[in-house]
Amino acid sequence: LAKTTQPISMDSYEGQEVNITCSHNNIATNDYITWYQQFPSQGPRFIIQGYKTKVTNEVASLFIPADRKSSTLSLPRVSLSDTAVYYCLVVDKNSNSGYALNFGKGTSLLVTP
C-alpha cells in the first residue's frame, strides 16, 4: 500500500475554500486516490476518487497533477458542518487482496464562524 502524508490539522473560517494536500510519492500505476470524511462518533464516508487531472462532484473537487505524486482535495465555501477528519488514501483498484484501505491519521479540519 502506498504511504500518504497529509497535514495533521487545518483551520478555516466559514465560507472559505479549503484545500487539503496529500503526498503519495510511491503511488503505483494501478493506484487511485480516494478521500473519506469522518465526523465524530460516525464511520468514514466516501467523498471522492480520482486517477488523474480533476474530478468534481457535489461535495468536493480533487486535483491530481500529471506525476500523481500528490493530490489536493478542495472543499468550496466550507460551513461549520464540514468540521471533520479527512483521510487521503491510495487504493489499488486491480488488487483482489481485499481492497484494503490504509487510513492513516487524516487531517482534522476545524471550521469556525
Place this chain on the structure above:
Amino acid sequence: NAGVTQTPKFQVLKTGQSMTLQCAQDMNHEYMSWYRQDPGMGLRLIHYSVGAGITDQGEVPNGYNVSRSTTEDFPLRLLSAAPSQTSVYFCASSPGAAYGYTFGSGTRLTVV
C-alpha cells in the same frame, strides 16, 4: 433503509469473555471488511472478505475471527476479550474498488 447495519452499538465485556459483533448489508456488495479505531488514530484493518466463503487477515487480526457464509453477513468474533481490544469497531462494504466503501455506524466496545 439500504446500508451497513452493525449491532450492538455499545458493549461492555469482562476480560476473557467472548462475543460476536454483527454486520449486515443489503446492497449485495461483494467486499466487506472490519476495522478498529482507537482514540486519535486512523482505522486499522482487522479482517476482510472479497465474497462469500473467502476471508483474509488484515493488519491487526490477532484475537479476532471472521466467517462469510452469505453475501449479506460478516460477523466478527472476539475469542477471549482483552483490555487492548477496547476500541470502536467499524464494518464496511463495497461493490468493488471503483466505488468506495460504505461504513456502518460502529460498535463501541469496552473490555474491563
